[in-house]
Amino acid sequence: xxxxxxxxxxxxxxxxxxxxxxxxxxxxxxxxxxxxxxxxxxxxxxxxxxxxxxxxxxxxxxxxxxxxxxxxxxxxxxxxxxxxxxxxxxxxxxxxxxxxxxxxxxxxxxxxxxxxxxxxxxxxxxxxxxxxxxxxxxxxxxxxxxxxxxxxxxxxxxxxxxxxxxxxxxxxxxxxxxxxxxxxxxxxxxxxxxxxxxxx
Amino acid sequence: xxxxxxxxxxxxxxxxxxxxxxxxxxxxxxxxxxxxxxxxxxxxxxxxxxxxxxxxxxxxxxxxxxxxxxxxxxxxxxxxxxxxxxxxxxxxxxxxxxxxxxxxxxxxxxxxxxxxxxxxxxxxxxxxxxxxxxxxxxxxxxxxxxxxxxxxxxxxxxxxxxxxxxxxxxxxxxxxxxxxxxxxxxxxxxxxxxxxxxxxxxxxxxxxxxxxxxxxxxxxxxxxxxxxxxxxxxxxxxxxxxxxxxxxxxxxxxxxxxxxxxxxxxxxxxxxxxxxxxxxxxxxxxxxxxxxxxxxxxxxxxxxxxxxxxxxxxxxxxxxxxxxxxxxxxxxxxxxxxxxxxxxxxxxxxxxxxxxxxxxxxxxxxxxxxxxxxxxxxxxxxxxxxxxxxxxxxxxxxxxxxxxxxxxxxxxxxxxxxxxxxxxxxxxxxxxxxxxxxxxxxxxxxxxxxxxxxxxxxxxxxxxxxxxxxxxxxxxxxxxxxxxxxxxxxxxxxxxxxxxxxxxxxxxxxxxxxxxxxxxxxxxxxxxxxxxxxxxxxxxxxxxxxxxxxxxxxx
Numbered sequence: 001x002x003x004x005x006x007x008x009x010x011x012x013x014x015x016x017x018x019x020x021x022x023x024x025x026x027x028x029x030x031x032x033x034x035x036x037x038x039x040x041x042x043x044x045x046x047x048x049x050x051x052x053x054x055x056x057x058x059x060x061x062x063x064x065x066x067x068x069x070x071x072x073x074x075x076x077x078x079x080x081x082x083x084x085x086x087x088x089x090x091x092x093x094x095x096x097x098x099x100x101x102x103x104x105x106x107x108x109x110x111x112x113x114x115x116x117x118x119x120x121x122x123x124x125x126x127x128x129x130x131x132x133x134x135x136x137x138x139x140x141x142x143x144x145x146x147x148x149x150x151x152x153x154x155x156x157x158x159x160x161x162x163x164x165x166x167x168x169x170x171x172x173x174x175x176x177x178x179x180x181x182x183x184x185x186x187x188x189x190x191x192x193x194x195x196x197x198x199x200x
Numbered sequence: 201x202x203x204x205x206x207x208x209x210x211x212x213x214x215x216x217x218x219x220x221x222x223x224x225x226x227x228x229x230x231x232x233x234x235x236x237x238x239x240x241x242x243x244x245x246x247x248x249x250x251x252x253x254x255x256x257x258x259x260x261x262x263x264x265x266x267x268x269x270x271x272x273x274x275x276x277x278x279x280x281x282x283x284x285x286x287x288x289x290x291x292x293x294x295x296x297x298x299x300x301x302x303x304x305x306x307x308x309x310x311x312x313x314x315x316x317x318x319x320x321x322x323x324x325x326x327x328x329x330x331x332x333x334x335x336x337x338x339x340x341x342x343x344x345x346x347x348x349x350x351x352x353x354x355x356x357x358x359x360x361x362x363x364x365x366x367x368x369x370x371x372x373x374x375x376x377x378x379x380x381x382x383x384x385x386x387x388x389x390x391x392x393x394x395x396x397x398x399x400x401x402x403x404x405x406x407x408x409x410x411x412x413x414x415x416x417x418x419x420x421x422x423x424x425x426x427x428x429x430x431x432x433x434x435x436x437x438x439x440x441x442x443x444x445x446x447x448x449x450x451x452x453x454x455x456x457x458x459x460x461x462x463x464x465x466x467x468x469x470x471x472x473x474x475x476x477x478x479x480x481x482x483x484x485x486x487x488x489x490x491x492x493x494x495x496x497x498x499x500x501x502x503x504x505x506x507x508x509x510x511x512x513x514x515x516x517x518x519x520x521x522x523x524x525x526x527x528x529x530x531x532x533x534x535x536x537x538x539x540x541x542x543x544x545x546x547x548x549x550x551x552x553x554x555x556x557x558x559x560x561x562x563x564x565x566x567x568x569x570x571x572x573x574x575x576x577x578x579x580x581x582x583x584x585x586x587x588x589x590x591x592x593x594x595x596x597x598x599x600x601x602x603x604x605x606x607x608x609x610x611x612x613x614x615x616x617x618x619x620x621x622x623x624x625x626x627x628x629x630x631x632x633x634x635x636x637x638x639x640x641x642x643x644x645x646x647x648x649x650x651x652x653x654x655x656x657x658x659x660x661x662x663x664x665x666x667x668x669x670x671x672x673x674x675x676x677x678x679x680x681x682x683x684x685x686x687x688x689x690x691x692x693x694x695x696x697x698x699x700x701x702x703x704x705x706x707x708x709x710x711x712x713x714x715x716x717x718x719x720x721x722x723x724x725x726x727x728x729x730x731x732x733x734x735x736x737x738x739x740x741x742x743x744x745x746x747x748x749x750x751x752x753x754x755x
Contacts (some may be wrong), residue, residue: 025307025382032374036412043413043449047420047431047442055439128429132437135429139420 030178034185037147041189044143045196048136061131065198066120073116074194077148077187080109084155084180087162091176096164099176103159106183110152117145137197144193147186154179222317224309225713229316230295231611234604236316237287240278240323245673247275252635252669255662260652268652269337270330270354276340277358280454281365282323284596288461289407290316290372292603293400295611296468297376299704299711300394302385302720307378315371322364329357339650341447344421344432344440352425359418359425366415369457373407376400385720391485394702394726395478398485399464402492406453406460409496414450417443441506448499456495458592459559460488462599463530466552469606470534472700473549474541477727480533487526494523504572505579513572520570527563531556542730547621551602554629558594562587565640580650583643589636601628601679608683609697613709614690620682624675631671638664702726 087102126134158179162168168176218228219235250271254262263271294312298305306312329335336358338347347355380393380401421443423429430436432443471478478484500508500516508516534556543549565587569575578584601624608616638661643649647658654662696705704711706721 025378028382029308029311029374029378032377032408033370036370036374036408038412039409040412040416043416043446044420047417047446050442050445051431051439055437058437128427129436132430132439135423135431139423139429139431143416143419 026174027177030181044140051132051136055132057131057133063125067198069116069120070194070198073113076109076113077190080106081184081187084183088176088180094170096162099162100159103155107152107155110148114148144189151183151186222313224313226294226298226306229312230291232316233286233291236320237283237291240282244275244278244283247271249673252666254652256666258654258656258659265652270335272650273336273339280340281362284458284592286319287600288596289403292465293376296396296704297379297400299715300397301380301383302388303383304714306375307383308375311371312375315368318364318368322361325357326361329354344443348424348433355425356422359422363415363418366411369407370411373404376404387722392724395467395484396464398488399460402488403457403460405492406457406495410450410453413446417446444503444506448502452499453495456491458596462596465599465603466555469548469552469602470537471727471729472698474538474543475729476537476541477729479536483529484533487529490526494519501570504575517570517572521567524567547625548602548605550625551598555595555598558590562590562594578643580648581643582639582647582649585649586636586639594632609693610704610709612687613693614686615693616686617682620678624678627671627675631668631675635665635668635672701728
């Protein structure tokens, strides 16, 4: 081995061992994935807006969507982002029971959102194939609902893992951080969705 | 000294079996992509052979018409999604990028293995549809309402397969972005990376931004087929043009996803065999990023006959013409790299030169196609088929072959046979141009694409084209013989047969499991050819010096 190589070996051995752990890059990878996921929604929103602009619905097919329930749902999700944040803060203070309690509240809010979504689906005056608006409405809210469902399950898993002595601790916050980032993303998408589908 | 920081590596299968395993070694995964892709290339090539055989005569006499539609759909889908995209991104990207950033593996090795192992099932699914239910018939574009009215089962299988491949592509893109941005060896700056890293960064940005849009669109299309919604079905109040917009929002960038990595690979190969630094490194980087940005805003040039409003035609014509500028910069840089170089005209170099010739021709017809009046004249004719194949075959596939000739010694430790390689090149180059150049003439004179029958006046030119296709098919044999034979009795290559300066040549051939026997070398000037050591700014850490030291060790 040459002197040059051995010098660089000793110089960088510490940093190198650190880089092999890959721990720091998983959140970055997840964020990149969420950019991709966001582009799927962007495509749906673009399609929805174009349909609205150029494809008039047949007469008798224009509905006024009920606003109360989706508005309550929006608030539920916004509050759940806050409660998830509190769970993370509790974990960073090492308070596992408090972290778990906030996670349960978050999961409850998430599943309440889904229940509200189901209630809205059953009370709507149109079905999936009735017209272009109906199809787009169900496709976009359904795709978002799928995300909420997955997120809710993730929260339950993270809840179980963050018990005292579980996989998640101050030293291994990644699963909780990942689920939190995902949950904020899903909430953010809903705010855009609410604005475009209900308010616009 | 083998430094294994990851004990699980030693538990993985050794020998050739590891290529059939869920290995997380980036080099194994890279080869899995390349070999798997090449098998699909042979299938796609056989399908192309069927198409060209049908077109020897003006009548539909070789294949039933529906079969012809299935064959052309499978040919396009297999070649794009199972050969070019996986090989030029996942294949060479996985093999080379960790070397180039000075890492021992990709950022997410398990995700990497998942991304590869989505491909074989997707490919088998796609091809099995031909035997089980009848494959999709609506072309690789799957435009509705055609894709809604043709037999549903094959189309749904096609959608499932493309969704799996899209997922694979996105996982790969995430991995490349994280590896290039986050896994660089300490002390290695972004502007010191070999050009292929920049190409893969740009490509991966396109993959991450555009592939999900295609995935979402295909899900909506599958609703139209299965649940009889009317997103894209005008008969149900839907809008087929919206599908085209969403489809091309992915599929135009997809052209850059296929071509930018090839640009990167050429930038690696040319300096080595011309013994000169890559000309205009900085402008190369900015050109790649300009192509990424412009590539996202030109998609509607595929839709000039879809009732596009005039402002849209104007915008997309201008944006498309603009892409010629960064692309032109890259070509002039390559020519300047060759200019005055000590060129060894070996097979890798020949394929690179073939790429430059073919791609310039395809690029010029591309600028022509960006002009609305001309585009409307030749839309959906063989002119477009000719143009497209000059880009993806004359461009990317030529570079894939150049790369195989260039990196085979590193991967196997053995040289490929040079006369067989030259025979492969000339057969491919002549066959390719004979096959696709006449198609421009056919298109200009009005022969539509994707039909099994044509006006008898086009017979002779079609026969020229088919003869070219036959030559291309024949050219595969010297290549296959060469690759298989050389693996067993090729001349030993040594660690660095080309005297190259990029990091992958500074380790043994084939490289050890975690790439280097010691620490990853720090290469600040991957293209420092023809420069005396005293002129290098960071003399002690340039690739040349490491290489010299390595040689000194062996002798």
